Amino acid sequence: MTDRPVLALVAHDAKKDAMVAFVRRNAEKLSVFRLVATGTTGGRILDACPELNLMQLKSGPLGGDQQIGAMIAEGRLDGLFFFADPLSPMPHDVDVKALMRLALVYDIPMALNLSTAEILLRSARLTGLRTTSATPEISVPR
Structure with missing residues (x-):
């Protein structure tokens, strides 16, 4: 297992351009991660x-x-960065819902649109991954 955190990039057809633009803009930040992506999105x-x-x-x-x-x-x-297109029919809708369900069940940070992706990419949750634990502790002053 690598010590570099792993992010998944997925985009529906109508959102592929937005995903590529997001990655291009944030290539330096994303370079510290291992990335996986579904077929066409990964190729682009x-x-x-x-x-x-x-x-x-x-x-x-x-x-x-x-x-x-x-x-x-x-x-x-x-x-998980999953740029979903809510306005297009998805023949594999069951697979998409299953993927989102797993991200929720296992408490994986998930961005479904550009705004959330930008916030998530600069969050302490992602930048602190594997330095101490997957769920960083928060210290509260007494």
Whole structure:
């Protein structure tokens, strides 16, 4: 197991451009993470930012969402950036819901849109990963 936190990047078709733009803008910050991405999204990100440490999985409908879900269940994923398109029909809607359910069950930080992704990327939750624990303790003055 690597000591670098692992983030997953997923984007529906209508959100792929937004994901690529987000990654391009934040390539330096993302370079400290190991990245995994579903098929087409991963290919587009690698085209834009070939210097990133990114493993391309299968396309979402062909099992990529399930591969990411397995990583969550096995404790091998530290965050999920899933730019979902709520206005387009999804033939693999069941897989998408299962992935989101796993992120909720295992308390994985998850960003579903650009605004949340920007906040999550600069949060202490992600920057403190694996330095002490996955859930940093908060000290409260007495």
